[in-house]
Amino acid sequence: MMRSTRRGLIALGTAGIAMRARAQETRYPERAVTIVVPAAPGGGGDFTARLLGDALTRSLGQAFVVENRVGGSGNVASIAVARAAPDGYTLLLAYSGTHVANPALFPNLAWDPVRSFAPVALVLRAPHVIVVKKDLPVRDLADLVAYARRHPGKLNYASSGAGTIQHIGGEQLAQLIGAPMVHVPYRGAGPAMNDLVAGTMDLMITTPPAVVGLVRDGSIRALAMASRARHPMLPDVPTAAEAGLPGFELEAWFGIYAPAGTLAPVVERLSAAIRRVTEMPEFRRRSEESGTYPAYMNPAELAAFTASELATWSDLIRRLDIKAE
Known part of the structure; x- marks a missing residue:
């Protein structure tokens, strides 16, 4: 009888967690959301965060506010978001130059690009x-x-x-x-x-x-x-492969991450909203005018991409013996 009661309590507890998750998904966001950017105003990350934030504000009906956290080669912003409450109200606009390069450039980081965050969506890519x-x-x-x-x-x-x-x-x-x-x-x-x-x-x-x-x-x-395709801003400039140097590709990227432990329904709702935004013609036009292009990935795709990019950049940085300032 006691075992049956215990199983019933566990089932009720699991059901309660699921109900709370569904309720949070339905209501999210109920207040302003902060997008933390690891760079000063005016750069590519700041542009991406503001372009995305404006579109999400209109789409989801709550303000998405950009907060520039400068310092430590992007580490200050990453630490702040990694330590934030995992409720979907503090997000990181991650830049590849810090998110997957810093682990190889700085020993003993206080954050981890995989374990500290829940991937939400890849937003833009920036060819060079x-x-x-x-x-x-x-x-x-x-x-x-x-x-x-x-x-x-x-x-x-x-x-x-x-x-x-x-x-x-x-x-x-x-x-x-x-x-x-x-x-x-x-x-x-x-x-x-x-x-x-x-x-x-x-x-x-x-x-x-x-x-x-x-x-x-x-x-x-x-x-x-240094990309797989020519760029609309420089249509007469060939790719490196077309110019005789295959294998040379250099693209930065910007993605949204939440603190690890953020409920999956919140991540999924936010990711779906970002997908809709990146498909809008006005969003595409403004991103292309900035030299970037929309490149949406869902949470699972971004998780795999993050791990792959981390391995690639870490190997490259160590092999080339590149040091940070």
């Missing part, structure tokens, strides 16, 4: 383009490869800082070419691009919006997209 100063004696990527091999260690490339995706991409390019290049880290992409235009730097790998105007007016030259 190889650009050179206008008077570098190369006309295309094949010329650059030949020039680098004839002058090993002579070419320098700029990045927005040590350990950034631009730094990693530069070292990956040098490895594929088979000739070393000199890395020159800057404090931000703006100063790096200024020196490329001035001719102090030879090369940079960055996102299209930062260079479209400069390419069009002849201030710099675009050689190839």
Whole structure:
């Protein structure tokens, strides 16, 4: 009799949890949701969070507020969300340059990209383009490869800082070419691009919006997209594979994660809302104007993608001996 009663209580408890989860799914969100961004206003992550937040506010009827948490190369924001209540009201707008690169760049992190978070949805991807100063004696990527091999260690490339995706991409390019290049880290992409235009730097790998105007007016030259497809902002620029260097792809991405332990119905409701938003023509138009493109993944797909990206970037960073500042 006691066993039967205990089984009944367990069944009631399980049913109660399921009922609470369904009730929370139905009501969520009941108040404002905070999207924490590991970067200052004005960058790609901030743009993504605000574009997504505005659309979700209209779709779900509650405010999605962006909070910029700068510091620690993105670690401050990741820690804040990892330690937040797992109720769906504090979310992380994760950037690949920190989310899957920092574990290899910083020992003893206080957060883990897999164990600390519940994947919600991949939102946008951002391809990169190889650009050179206008008077570098190369006309295309094949010329650059030949020039680098004839002058090993002579070419320098700029990045927005040590350990950034631009730094990693530069070292990956040098490895594929088979000739070393000199890395020159800057404090931000703006100063790096200024020196490329001035001719102090030879090369940079960055996102299209930062260079479209400069390419069009002849201030710099675009050689190839480090992606699988050409970009609508630079339709005449071939992919690296088309230009003779298959295997060189460099795409950043932005995704939404909740603290680990967030109820599955909340994650699923939020993910479904993000899917609907990313399919809207206005969202696609605005993202493409920024140089990105919608690339929705559901929670299960994002979980597998996160694990794969973590392994890929960790191996690359260790193999190339890349260090953070």
